[in-house]
Amino acid sequence: MNTPNAQRTPQRFVKKSKPWFSSNGLLLTILPFACIPATIAAFSKGNLLGIIINAGGYALFLLAAKLLQNGLIAEMAYEAKRVTRAPKWPLKTLAAFIVALATFIIAWLGAHNTFLVSLAFGGGALLGMYLNYGFDPRTEKSILGGHGYTTEEITQTIDQAEKVIFSIETANNQIRNSEFNKRIDRICDTARNILVELEANPAAIRRTRKFLLVYLEGASKVTAGYASTHQQAVLTSDLEQNFRNVLDSIETVFKEQKEKLLEEDLFDLDVQMEVLATQLKNEGVV
Amino acid sequence: MPKLLRKFLGLILLMTTIGLATCQSMSKAEPMPVQANMTL
Numbered sequence: 001m002n003t004p005n006a007q008r009t010p011q012r013f014v015k016k017s018k019p020w021f022s023s024n025g026l027l028l029t030i031l032p033f034a035c036i037p038a039t040i041a042a043f044s045k046g047n048l049l050g051i052i053i054n055a056g057g058y059a060l061f062l063l064a065a066k067l068l069q070n071g072l073i074a075e076m077a078y079e080a081k082r083v084t085r086a087p088k089w090p091l092k093t094l095a096a097f098i099v100a101l102a103t104f105i106i107a108w109l110g111a112h113n114t115f116l117v118s119l120a121f122g123g124g125a126l127l128g129m130y131l132n133y134g135f136d137p138r139t140e141k142s143i144l145g146g147h148g149y150t151t152e153e154i155t156q157t158i159d160q161a162e163k164v165i166f167s168i169e170t171a172n173n174q175i176r177n178s179e180f181n182k183r184i185d186r187i188c189d190t191a192r193n194i195l196v197e198l199e200a201n202p203a204a205i206r207r208t209r210k211f212l213l214v215y216l217e218g219a220s221k222v223t224a225g226y227a228s229t230h231q232q233a234v235l236t237s238d239l240e241q242n243f244r245n246v247l248d249s250i251e252t253v254f255k256e257q258k259e260k261l262l263e264e265d266l267f268d269l270d271v272q273m274e275v276l277a278t279q280l281k282n283e284g285v286v
Numbered sequence: 287m288p289k290l291l292r293k294f295l296g297l298i299l300l301m302t303t304i305g306l307a308t309c310q311s312m313s314k315a316e317p318m319p320v321q322a323n324m325t326l
Contacts (some may be wrong), residue, residue: 034311045315099300107306111311121306127299128300131292150305
Protein backbone atom coordinates (compact mmCIF):
# COMPACT_ATOMS: atom_id res chain seq x y z
CA MET A 1 0.00 0.00 0.00
CA ASN A 2 1.32 3.44 -0.84
CA THR A 3 1.25 5.67 2.14
CA PRO A 4 2.79 9.09 2.36
CA ASN A 5 6.16 9.30 4.10
CA ALA A 6 4.68 11.51 6.75
CA GLN A 7 2.46 8.63 7.81
CA ARG A 8 5.16 5.97 7.72
CA THR A 9 7.67 7.94 9.75
CA PRO A 10 5.60 9.75 12.34
CA GLN A 11 7.06 11.88 15.05
CA ARG A 12 7.10 10.47 18.56
CA PHE A 13 3.92 11.60 20.29
CA VAL A 14 4.68 13.55 23.44
CA LYS A 15 1.95 14.16 25.96
CA LYS A 16 1.37 17.77 26.93
CA SER A 17 2.50 18.63 30.41
CA LYS A 18 -0.14 19.39 32.99
CA PRO A 19 -1.17 23.04 33.36
CA TRP A 20 0.52 24.92 36.24
CA PHE A 21 -2.77 25.06 38.05
CA SER A 22 -5.87 22.97 37.66
CA SER A 23 -8.67 23.27 40.18
CA ASN A 24 -10.28 20.00 39.00
CA GLY A 25 -13.68 21.08 40.23
CA LEU A 26 -12.47 22.41 43.58
CA LEU A 27 -13.99 25.78 42.69
CA LEU A 28 -17.48 24.27 42.80
CA THR A 29 -16.86 23.09 46.36
CA ILE A 30 -15.49 26.42 47.59
CA LEU A 31 -17.71 28.98 45.83
CA PRO A 32 -21.05 27.85 47.29
CA PHE A 33 -19.53 27.50 50.76
CA ALA A 34 -21.94 30.14 52.07
CA CYS A 35 -24.65 27.47 51.77
CA ILE A 36 -23.31 25.89 54.99
CA PRO A 37 -23.77 28.96 57.28
CA ALA A 38 -27.04 29.59 55.41
CA THR A 39 -28.24 26.09 56.37
CA ILE A 40 -27.12 26.64 60.00
CA ALA A 41 -28.92 30.01 60.07
CA ALA A 42 -32.05 28.40 58.62
CA PHE A 43 -31.86 25.72 61.35
CA SER A 44 -31.51 28.32 64.09
CA LYS A 45 -34.50 30.25 62.78
CA GLY A 46 -36.61 27.13 62.22
CA ASN A 47 -36.89 27.79 58.48
CA LEU A 48 -37.55 24.36 56.93
CA LEU A 49 -37.58 25.61 53.33
CA GLY A 50 -34.26 27.41 53.95
CA ILE A 51 -32.70 24.20 55.30
CA ILE A 52 -33.86 22.16 52.29
CA ILE A 53 -32.87 24.80 49.72
CA ASN A 54 -29.41 25.53 51.14
CA ALA A 55 -28.43 21.98 52.10
CA GLY A 56 -29.90 20.55 48.87
CA GLY A 57 -28.25 23.31 46.83
CA TYR A 58 -24.83 22.56 48.32
CA ALA A 59 -25.35 18.84 47.68
CA LEU A 60 -26.09 19.66 44.02
CA PHE A 61 -22.88 21.72 43.78
CA LEU A 62 -20.87 18.84 45.27
CA LEU A 63 -22.43 16.42 42.78
CA ALA A 64 -21.57 18.81 39.94
CA ALA A 65 -17.98 19.09 41.25
CA LYS A 66 -17.61 15.29 41.21
CA LEU A 67 -19.06 15.00 37.69
CA LEU A 68 -16.84 17.83 36.49
CA GLN A 69 -13.76 16.15 37.95
CA ASN A 70 -14.55 12.89 36.15
CA GLY A 71 -15.34 14.82 32.96
CA LEU A 72 -11.98 16.60 33.11
CA ILE A 73 -10.16 13.28 33.60
CA ALA A 74 -11.99 11.78 30.61
CA GLU A 75 -11.13 14.86 28.54
CA MET A 76 -7.44 14.62 29.47
CA ALA A 77 -7.40 10.98 28.35
CA TYR A 78 -9.15 12.00 25.12
CA GLU A 79 -6.63 14.79 24.46
CA ALA A 80 -3.68 12.49 25.10
CA LYS A 81 -4.66 10.03 22.37
CA ARG A 82 -4.55 10.37 18.63
CA VAL A 83 -7.17 7.75 17.93
CA THR A 84 -10.04 7.46 20.36
CA ARG A 85 -13.76 7.74 20.85
CA ALA A 86 -15.42 10.72 22.47
CA PRO A 87 -16.03 10.29 26.23
CA LYS A 88 -19.10 8.07 26.78
CA TRP A 89 -21.04 10.49 29.00
CA PRO A 90 -21.05 14.31 28.63
CA LEU A 91 -20.12 14.77 32.29
CA LYS A 92 -18.84 18.36 32.04
CA THR A 93 -21.99 19.48 30.27
CA LEU A 94 -24.13 17.69 32.84
CA ALA A 95 -22.16 19.36 35.66
CA ALA A 96 -22.69 22.78 34.02
CA PHE A 97 -26.48 22.28 33.89
CA ILE A 98 -26.59 21.05 37.50
CA VAL A 99 -24.65 24.16 38.61
CA ALA A 100 -27.06 26.36 36.65
CA LEU A 101 -30.06 24.62 38.25
CA ALA A 102 -28.64 24.84 41.78
CA THR A 103 -27.79 28.54 41.34
CA PHE A 104 -31.27 29.24 39.97
CA ILE A 105 -33.00 27.44 42.88
CA ILE A 106 -30.88 29.15 45.55
CA ALA A 107 -31.31 32.58 43.93
CA TRP A 108 -35.08 32.11 43.63
CA LEU A 109 -36.20 30.18 46.70
CA GLY A 110 -33.23 30.85 48.99
CA ALA A 111 -32.42 34.49 48.24
CA HIS A 112 -36.02 35.37 47.26
CA ASN A 113 -35.08 37.06 43.98
CA THR A 114 -37.73 37.39 41.28
CA PHE A 115 -38.13 34.50 38.84
CA LEU A 116 -36.51 36.37 35.95
CA VAL A 117 -33.56 37.56 38.04
CA SER A 118 -33.07 34.00 39.29
CA LEU A 119 -33.12 32.78 35.69
CA ALA A 120 -30.38 35.31 34.94
CA PHE A 121 -28.36 33.87 37.87
CA GLY A 122 -28.77 30.35 36.48
CA GLY A 123 -27.92 31.44 32.93
CA GLY A 124 -24.86 33.33 34.17
CA ALA A 125 -23.63 30.25 36.04
CA LEU A 126 -24.14 28.09 32.92
CA LEU A 127 -22.19 30.58 30.79
CA GLY A 128 -19.48 30.75 33.47
CA MET A 129 -19.16 26.96 33.46
CA TYR A 130 -18.94 26.92 29.67
CA LEU A 131 -16.30 29.66 29.54
CA ASN A 132 -14.22 28.26 32.38
CA TYR A 133 -14.38 24.53 31.67
CA GLY A 134 -16.00 24.18 28.23
CA PHE A 135 -18.30 21.33 27.27
CA ASP A 136 -17.30 17.74 26.50
CA PRO A 137 -15.58 16.76 23.25
CA ARG A 138 -18.09 14.85 21.12
CA THR A 139 -16.12 14.04 17.99
CA GLU A 140 -14.36 10.74 17.40
CA LYS A 141 -10.62 11.12 16.75
CA SER A 142 -9.61 8.93 13.86
CA ILE A 143 -7.13 8.95 11.01
CA LEU A 144 -8.83 8.28 7.74
CA GLY A 145 -7.51 5.51 5.56
CA GLY A 146 -8.48 2.28 3.88
CA HIS A 147 -7.47 0.08 6.82
CA GLY A 148 -11.02 -1.17 7.32
CA TYR A 149 -10.90 -1.03 11.13
CA THR A 150 -13.16 1.09 13.26
CA THR A 151 -11.86 3.56 15.81
CA GLU A 152 -13.26 1.29 18.52
CA GLU A 153 -11.20 -1.68 17.30
CA ILE A 154 -8.03 0.42 17.11
CA THR A 155 -8.66 1.86 20.59
CA GLN A 156 -9.33 -1.61 22.00
CA THR A 157 -6.12 -2.97 20.48
CA ILE A 158 -4.08 -0.12 21.96
CA ASP A 159 -5.76 -0.37 25.38
CA GLN A 160 -5.29 -4.14 25.46
CA ALA A 161 -1.63 -3.81 24.48
CA GLU A 162 -1.07 -1.13 27.13
CA LYS A 163 -2.50 -3.49 29.76
CA VAL A 164 -0.14 -6.25 28.67
CA ILE A 165 2.84 -3.84 28.77
CA PHE A 166 1.76 -2.78 32.26
CA SER A 167 1.59 -6.42 33.37
CA ILE A 168 5.11 -7.01 32.01
CA GLU A 169 6.35 -3.98 33.98
CA THR A 170 4.63 -5.22 37.13
CA ALA A 171 6.29 -8.63 36.77
CA ASN A 172 9.59 -6.89 36.05
CA ASN A 173 9.38 -5.08 39.39
CA GLN A 174 9.44 -8.46 41.13
CA ILE A 175 12.62 -9.56 39.39
CA ARG A 176 15.84 -8.73 41.25
CA ASN A 177 18.27 -8.88 38.37
CA SER A 178 19.41 -5.58 36.89
CA GLU A 179 20.39 -7.14 33.55
CA PHE A 180 16.93 -8.62 33.05
CA ASN A 181 15.26 -5.47 34.38
CA LYS A 182 17.02 -3.34 31.78
CA ARG A 183 16.21 -5.73 28.95
CA ILE A 184 12.53 -5.92 29.90
CA ASP A 185 12.41 -2.12 30.17
CA ARG A 186 13.81 -1.86 26.66
CA ILE A 187 11.24 -4.35 25.36
CA CYS A 188 8.43 -2.29 26.96
CA ASP A 189 9.82 0.92 25.45
CA THR A 190 9.93 -0.63 21.99
CA ALA A 191 6.39 -1.96 22.43
CA ARG A 192 5.19 1.52 23.40
CA ASN A 193 6.91 2.96 20.33
CA ILE A 194 5.05 0.44 18.20
CA LEU A 195 1.78 1.61 19.76
CA VAL A 196 2.72 5.18 18.90
CA GLU A 197 3.32 4.11 15.30
CA LEU A 198 -0.05 2.40 15.31
CA GLU A 199 -1.81 5.51 16.57
CA ALA A 200 -0.13 7.53 13.84
CA ASN A 201 -0.77 4.98 11.13
CA PRO A 202 -3.82 2.79 11.79
CA ALA A 203 -3.34 1.17 8.38
CA ALA A 204 -0.74 -0.99 10.12
CA ILE A 205 -3.30 -2.37 12.55
CA ARG A 206 -3.68 -5.81 10.98
CA ARG A 207 0.03 -6.55 11.23
CA THR A 208 0.38 -4.80 14.58
CA ARG A 209 -2.48 -6.73 16.15
CA LYS A 210 -0.96 -10.02 15.16
CA PHE A 211 2.44 -8.84 16.30
CA LEU A 212 1.15 -7.68 19.67
CA LEU A 213 -0.81 -10.87 20.23
CA VAL A 214 2.12 -13.19 19.58
CA TYR A 215 5.07 -11.21 20.92
CA LEU A 216 3.68 -9.06 23.65
CA GLU A 217 1.54 -11.83 25.15
CA GLY A 218 4.54 -14.14 24.89
CA ALA A 219 6.81 -11.61 26.60
CA SER A 220 4.18 -11.12 29.30
CA LYS A 221 3.84 -14.85 29.98
CA VAL A 222 7.56 -15.51 30.06
CA THR A 223 8.25 -12.51 32.35
CA ALA A 224 5.42 -13.39 34.74
CA GLY A 225 6.58 -17.03 34.80
CA TYR A 226 10.18 -16.06 35.53
CA ALA A 227 9.15 -13.52 38.20
CA SER A 228 7.06 -16.16 39.95
CA THR A 229 9.91 -18.73 39.87
CA HIS A 230 12.35 -16.01 40.92
CA GLN A 231 10.29 -15.32 44.04
CA GLN A 232 10.24 -18.99 44.99
CA ALA A 233 14.07 -18.97 44.86
CA VAL A 234 14.33 -22.21 42.89
CA LEU A 235 16.34 -20.74 40.07
CA THR A 236 18.88 -22.78 38.25
CA SER A 237 21.50 -21.49 35.90
CA ASP A 238 19.72 -23.34 33.06
CA LEU A 239 16.49 -21.50 33.76
CA GLU A 240 18.29 -18.17 33.83
CA GLN A 241 20.00 -18.95 30.57
CA ASN A 242 16.69 -19.97 28.97
CA PHE A 243 15.10 -16.75 30.12
CA ARG A 244 18.09 -14.79 28.79
CA ASN A 245 17.73 -16.54 25.40
CA VAL A 246 14.03 -15.81 25.19
CA LEU A 247 14.57 -12.16 26.15
CA ASP A 248 17.33 -11.95 23.54
CA SER A 249 15.00 -13.21 20.85
CA ILE A 250 12.11 -11.02 21.90
CA GLU A 251 14.29 -7.93 22.14
CA THR A 252 15.95 -8.45 18.77
CA VAL A 253 12.73 -9.32 17.03
CA PHE A 254 10.85 -6.39 18.60
CA LYS A 255 13.38 -3.96 17.17
CA GLU A 256 13.37 -5.61 13.76
CA GLN A 257 9.61 -5.77 13.67
CA LYS A 258 9.27 -2.12 14.51
CA GLU A 259 11.44 -1.24 11.53
CA LYS A 260 9.57 -3.66 9.32
CA LEU A 261 6.25 -2.26 10.41
CA LEU A 262 7.47 1.10 9.21
CA GLU A 263 8.75 -0.38 5.98
CA GLU A 264 5.51 -2.35 5.61
CA ASP A 265 7.50 -5.46 4.83
CA LEU A 266 4.62 -7.82 5.30
CA PHE A 267 6.25 -11.01 4.13
CA ASP A 268 9.31 -10.82 6.41
CA LEU A 269 7.11 -9.93 9.32
CA ASP A 270 4.90 -12.98 8.94
CA VAL A 271 7.88 -15.30 8.58
CA GLN A 272 9.59 -13.90 11.70
CA MET A 273 6.38 -14.16 13.67
CA GLU A 274 6.16 -17.84 12.84
CA VAL A 275 9.78 -18.31 13.96
CA LEU A 276 9.25 -16.59 17.29
CA ALA A 277 5.95 -18.35 17.92
CA THR A 278 7.73 -21.67 17.43
CA GLN A 279 10.56 -20.60 19.74
CA LEU A 280 8.16 -19.53 22.47
CA LYS A 281 6.41 -22.89 22.16
CA ASN A 282 9.71 -24.73 22.43
CA GLU A 283 10.65 -22.78 25.53
CA GLY A 284 7.30 -23.73 27.01
CA VAL A 285 6.12 -20.13 27.14
CA VAL A 286 3.01 -20.30 24.97
CA MET B 287 -11.10 34.79 22.36
CA PRO B 288 -7.83 33.78 24.07
CA LYS B 289 -8.21 30.80 26.37
CA LEU B 290 -6.89 32.65 29.42
CA LEU B 291 -9.34 35.54 28.98
CA ARG B 292 -12.19 33.06 28.47
CA LYS B 293 -11.29 31.23 31.65
CA PHE B 294 -10.98 34.50 33.54
CA LEU B 295 -14.42 35.66 32.37
CA GLY B 296 -15.86 32.28 33.30
CA LEU B 297 -14.33 32.50 36.76
CA ILE B 298 -15.73 36.01 37.31
CA LEU B 299 -19.19 34.87 36.17
CA LEU B 300 -19.13 31.82 38.44
CA MET B 301 -17.91 33.84 41.42
CA THR B 302 -20.57 36.48 40.83
CA THR B 303 -23.53 34.20 40.29
CA ILE B 304 -22.83 31.37 42.74
CA GLY B 305 -21.16 33.59 45.34
CA LEU B 306 -23.86 36.24 45.26
CA ALA B 307 -26.80 33.79 45.23
CA THR B 308 -25.47 31.80 48.19
CA CYS B 309 -24.50 34.91 50.19
CA GLN B 310 -27.95 36.43 49.60
CA SER B 311 -29.48 33.14 50.62
CA MET B 312 -27.40 33.16 53.82
CA SER B 313 -28.53 36.66 54.73
CA LYS B 314 -32.17 35.76 54.08
CA ALA B 315 -32.20 32.40 55.78
CA GLU B 316 -35.06 33.40 58.03
CA PRO B 317 -38.75 32.61 57.59
CA MET B 318 -40.66 34.94 55.28
CA PRO B 319 -42.31 37.50 57.54
CA VAL B 320 -46.07 36.94 57.87
CA GLN B 321 -47.89 40.14 57.06
CA ALA B 322 -49.70 41.31 60.16
CA ASN B 323 -53.20 42.52 59.77
CA MET B 324 -52.82 46.11 60.83
CA THR B 325 -56.29 47.21 59.93
CA LEU B 326 -58.40 48.30 62.75
